[in-house]
Amino acid sequence: MSIRTAESIFDALIARIVAGDMRPGEPLVEQALAEQFGVSRTPVREALHRLEQAGLAERGLRRAFFVRKMKxxxxxxxxxxxxxxxxxxxxxxxxxxxxxxxxxxxxxxxxxxxxxxxxxxxxxxxxxxxxxxxxxxxxxxxxxxxxxxxxxxxxxxxxxxxxxxxxxxxxxxxxxxxxxxxxxxxxxxxxxxxxxxxxxxxxxxxxxxxxxxx
Amino acid sequence: MSIRTAESIFDALIARIVAGDMRPGEPLVEQALAEQFGVSRTPVREALHRLEQAGLAERGLRRAFFVRKMKxxxxxxxxxxxxxxxxxxxxxxxxxxxxxxxxxxxxxxxxxxxxxxxxxxxxxxxxxxxxxxxxxxxxxxxxxxxxxxxxxxxxxxxxxxxxxxxxxxxxxxxxxxxxxxxxxxxxxxxxxxxxxxxxxxxxxxxxxxxxxxx
DNA sequence: TTGACCATTTATGTATACATATGCAAGATG
DNA sequence: CATCTTGCATATGTATACATAAATGGTCAA
Missing domain, CATH: 1.20.120.530 (GntR ligand-binding domain-like)
Known part of the structure; x- marks a missing residue:
């Protein structure tokens, strides 16, 4: 991952959520995603914050991220x-x-x-x-x-x-x-x-x- | 800085921009702002990304941030x-x-x-x-x-x-x-x-x- | 003189270690 | 027995060092 890692992770997460691969309520943990994408926590962190801004992620206990639930x-x-x-x-x-x-x-x-x-x-x-x-x-x-x-x-x-x-x-x-x-x-x-x-x-x-x- | 530094920096920057203390086109440099607020680059960085999302900041050469200009x-x-x-x-x-x-x-x-x-x-x-x-x-x-x-x-x-x-x-x-x-x-x-x-x-x-x- | 190339400068991008907040559970204490 | 405290586990928050990209200016050769 040489350039604009955060951006691609953001896009990848959007794609997963929109496609329904990640269901609402599913946890989005920085460390876990970092290992999965083979990068450090930093770019993952940025992607998660952007997801929150976009309204696709939400935060709950201990400020933990998860895929947004909809009533x-x-x-x-x-x-x-x-x-x-x-x-x-x-x-x-x-x-x-x-x-x-x-x-x-x-x-x-x-x-x-x-x-x-x-x-x-x-x-x-x-x-x-x-x-x-x-x-x-x-x-x-x-x-x-x-x-x-x-x-x-x-x-x-x-x-x-x-x-x-x-x-x-x-x-x-x-x-x-x-x-x-x-x-x-x-x-x-x-x-x-x-x-x-x-x-x-x-x-x-x-x-x-x-x-x-x- | 104990709690939610990035948040307060984000708010502070918004206040400055909205009040007109920072004019459009003025550069927003991570290092400089970090020293000014007495924190590291990390929370400043997060605040700047949020400002960009909110449409108050823009990026130009070398991906540098500056206060958004309006035609x-x-x-x-x-x-x-x-x-x-x-x-x-x-x-x-x-x-x-x-x-x-x-x-x-x-x-x-x-x-x-x-x-x-x-x-x-x-x-x-x-x-x-x-x-x-x-x-x-x-x-x-x-x-x-x-x-x-x-x-x-x-x-x-x-x-x-x-x-x-x-x-x-x-x-x-x-x-x-x-x-x-x-x-x-x-x-x-x-x-x-x-x-x-x-x-x-x-x-x-x-x-x-x-x-x-x- | 001019053009190309490389070092320098200066900014953001990323990795990583450490700090901090907080829910939860276990244990002490009334 | 209930409640309050306290320590732990686990997540994000922050600091800092290093990597990288790109504009700029200077030098050397044609």
């Missing part, structure tokens, strides 16, 4: 927060997207229609859809804020299309209605539809939480 | 972001505030009318006004998001009432109109008025930036 109410608040921020971005995008960005958005919609029922392919298109809106709002700080929040929702979103085939069709319809509002420059409608879209994806996540907490 | 566009984006988030909170508060919270909000309005033209007194009431709305939205994550953004706007807000007496009267009127919308449970109107309120406070900050960058 049902916390998850609802988190999705509401992410949803409201993304709704703001959708509203701004309705006013501000360039012609090129509008065409990109249309193209992504068509791809979504064409890709069939493959959850992986659709997941990738879904990501590009949201990215395009985020960029189209032309506010880097709001975009970064949404990224921060989504880092936390991501662990619950992954199951969205994998576990529920019906969700895919619903999502496609919602995307189309959001895009229509944006392309019509109807900011209020874009905001409302995006908000409802995120809310409906929350249902799936809440379901997942309920099963994990059994 | 005019950056400041506009920042205030837009903070304004949009606080507008969301105002809209949520319009639906969700309890009766007690509504009465608190009214009381704060009256205090604002009664306090005369003392900028310090009004500044404190101003803070409580925004705090009450933030709490009334009943979403801790959005509230924390707003706090993060306001950490950065704060350095530019402080001058708001000190440098411009007229701003105080304007602010009072805007607060009243926001509160009226919230108390009438008119979420859309509350959102719009809060958004415009933050925008008008941006004008003063932009003015300050222009003079500092001379």
């Amino acid at each position: 049902a109410e916390d998850l609802a608040e988190l999705f509401e927060a992410a949803g409201e921020v993304e709704s703001v971005l959708a509203a701004l995008a309705a006013h501000r997207m360039s012609e090129i960005e509008r065409h990109t958005l249309s193209a992504i919609l068509s791809e979504g229609d064409a890709c069939g029922d493959d959850p992986r392919a659709y997941g990738e298109i879904n990501t590009r859809f949201h990215e395009t809106i985020k960029t189209g709002a032309h506010n880097a700080i709001l975009a970064a804020t949404l990224d921060d929040l989504n880092l936390r929702t991501q662990a619950w979103r992954v199951a969205n299309f994998q576990e529920n085939q019906r969700r895919l069709a619903t999502s496609r319809a919602e995307h189309r209605s959001i895009a229509e509002a944006i392309l019509a420059r109807d900011a209020d409608e874009a905001r409302r539809r995006m908000c409802s879209h995120v809310a409906s994806s929350y249902i799936v996540a809440a379901d997942l939480l309920a099963r994990r907490n059994l | 005019a566009e950056d400041l506009a984006e920042l205030f837009e972001a903070a304004g949009e988030v606080e507008s969301v909170l105002a809209a949520l508060a319009a639906h969700r505030m309890s009766e007690i919270e509504r009465h608190t909000l009214s009381a704060i309005l009256s205090e604002g009318d009664a306090c005369g033209d003392d900028p310090r007194a009004y500044g404190e009431i101003n803070t409580r006004f925004h705090e009450t709305i933030k709490t009334g939205a009943h979403n801790a994550i959005l509230a924390a998001t707003l706090d993060d953004l306001n950490l950065r706007t704060q350095a530019w807000r402080v001058a708001n009432f000190q440098e411009n007496q007229r701003r105080l009267a304007t602010s009072r009127a805007e607060h009243r109109s926001i509160a009226e919308a919230i108390l009438a449970r008119d979420a859309d109107e509350a959102r719009r008025r809060m958004c415009s309120h933050v925008a008008s406070s941006y004008i003063v900050a932009a003015d300050l930036l222009a003079r500092r960058n001379l």
Whole structure:
């Protein structure tokens, strides 16, 4: 590990948590992780502090770190927060997207229609859809804020299309209605539809939480 | 230094930056700060990383830290972001505030009318006004998001009432109109008025930036 | 004179030893 | 028997030495 060890450890831990390899409540001990990664405690320590800042880790007894646990109410608040921020971005995008960005958005919609029922392919298109809106709002700080929040929702979103085939069709319809509002420059409608879209994806996540907490 | 040195150094640095004691672009060198605070580099290092995360510090050549510089566009984006988030909170508060919270909000309005033209007194009431709305939205994550953004706007807000007496009267009127919308449970109107309120406070900050960058 | 190269300087990055806080359990004491 | 104390175990917190990257300036050769 020659350069930027702390950074790579941070990324590695995020990947594990988001992928579900580390379950909520699992302890994150500096010494243990250091041995596992073959480095000293120092870079691990930095990575853990950043994880805490990002809201993926939490501290408990004796200031010990562990993977953040979510109660049902916390998850609802988190999705509401992410949803409201993304709704703001959708509203701004309705006013501000360039012609090129509008065409990109249309193209992504068509791809979504064409890709069939493959959850992986659709997941990738879904990501590009949201990215395009985020960029189209032309506010880097709001975009970064949404990224921060989504880092936390991501662990619950992954199951969205994998576990529920019906969700895919619903999502496609919602995307189309959001895009229509944006392309019509109807900011209020874009905001409302995006908000409802995120809310409906929350249902799936809440379901997942309920099963994990059994 | 017995307990939580890094934390106090972080707070101390924030205070200095927000108060304007450290100007944008000023270097933040681990060794120098360590000697100044009478500790080793380690806790200073942690504080600087947190400052970077919070968006108050930046890194340049040789990964050296310095107090973040703001261009005019950056400041506009920042205030837009903070304004949009606080507008969301105002809209949520319009639906969700309890009766007690509504009465608190009214009381704060009256205090604002009664306090005369003392900028310090009004500044404190101003803070409580925004705090009450933030709490009334009943979403801790959005509230924390707003706090993060306001950490950065704060350095530019402080001058708001000190440098411009007229701003105080304007602010009072805007607060009243926001509160009226919230108390009438008119979420859309509350959102719009809060958004415009933050925008008008941006004008003063932009003015300050222009003079500092001379 | 100019250009390339290397040493120096100066900052952060990492490893490691030691300090400190704290929950827990065992034992002393009323 | 209950409670308070105290020592221990285990985690993070801090100090410090050493490693490393990169800009800078100086020297030597073409």
